[in-house]
Amino acid sequence: MASRRQHIQRPNSQFNLKLYAHIHLHSFFASLGRLARAPFNFMMTVGVIAITLSLPAGMLVSIENLKAVSGQIDFTHNxxxxxxxxxxxxxxxxxxxxxxxxxxxxxxxxxxxxxxxxxxxxxxxxxxxxxxxxxxxxxxxxxxxxxxxxxxxxxxxxxxxxxxxxxxxxxxxxxMSWLERLNAILNIAQRGVTLITILLAIAVLLIVSNTIRLELQSRRDEIDTTRLVGATHAFIRRPFVYSGFWYGLLGGIGACLLVTLSLWLLDGPTNALSTLYNSPFNLSYMSFNSILFWLLLSILLGVIGSWVVVTRHLNQLEQ
Structure with missing residues (x-):
């Protein structure tokens, strides 16, 4: 009897898992489709996120390049x-x-x-x-x-x-006092960029939160209807969280592209300058780990910003 009961329960568990995955995939792509139906607002928000994150990302790459320059200085006959x-x-x-x-x-x-x-x-x-x-x-x-x-x-x-x-x-x-001063300035600049990154990360959170808040207001009737038929908070929250995911992902990609484009524009003049000084220095672009970091950070900010504002909105509706 027990084996028969287990035989009956196993298909139900598999069916629930498939249904759960289907619901998430539907919300995942449906949220992107909904954003694509308002391309101007969508791209404007993505552009703001990209520009905001490209500032600290570009500063960090610049500092790493300056450190590479100071590390390649020839101390011969010094x-x-x-x-x-x-x-x-x-x-x-x-x-x-x-x-x-x-x-x-x-x-x-x-x-x-x-x-x-x-x-x-x-x-x-x-x-x-x-x-x-x-x-x-x-x-x-x-x-x-x-x-x-x-x-x-x-x-x-x-x-x-x-x-x-x-x-x-x-x-x-x-x-070598000038080189020591340069390294000290670069260390201060790196800490300053860390502080700027934190502040701009908060700015991205506010940008995503405000965008999702406006979307919540425009879909208020839809949310009320789904609540009346018994939808859970997780079901209502899911498409908005995925919208935050898309904002973060595309904003992070845009930030990395902006930094890469800026470095590409500076690559030619930098090579010409290094040739004049008989230096082998070349600009270093964003590494894979750096790109991955900014993408994950941007996605995390988008998901957190949307999750917080939707949860707060649903809690207010319950009161």
């Missing part, structure tokens, strides 16, 4: 060692060879003070003033190229501290 004036040329050569033997140094280049003076005289425009000096005021300079493993700010700083301990060295200079 460490300059100024020797004491009393150091002779032979002693400077010995010191340069000693520094070059370090495992942290790729190569060194010695600029003797006489060559430095002639170069300064040629490009500074102070040739007559330099001629009046009794002696050469410039010291010998050693330019240090670190190995690739030390080609980052933290490692270079440790190398500078080590070089300062060498004898006959007056000054070790590494001009």
């Amino acid at each position: 460490i300059s060692i100024f020797l004491n004036h009393t150091v002779s040329l032979d002693k400077a050569k010995l010191l340069a060879k000693k520094i070059e033997k370090s495992t942290k140094v790729s190569k060194t280049k010695l600029i003797d003070k006489q060559a430095a003076l002639e170069e300064f005289r040629q490009y500074s425009g102070f040739g007559s003033a330099l001629s009046s000096l009794g002696e050469n005021p410039l010291p010998h300079v050693i330019q240090v190229s670190p190995v690739l493993s030390f080609n980052n700010p933290a490692a270079l700083k440790s190398l500078v501290l080590e070089l300062r301990l060498q004898p006959d060295i007056k000054l070790v200079q590494m001009d």
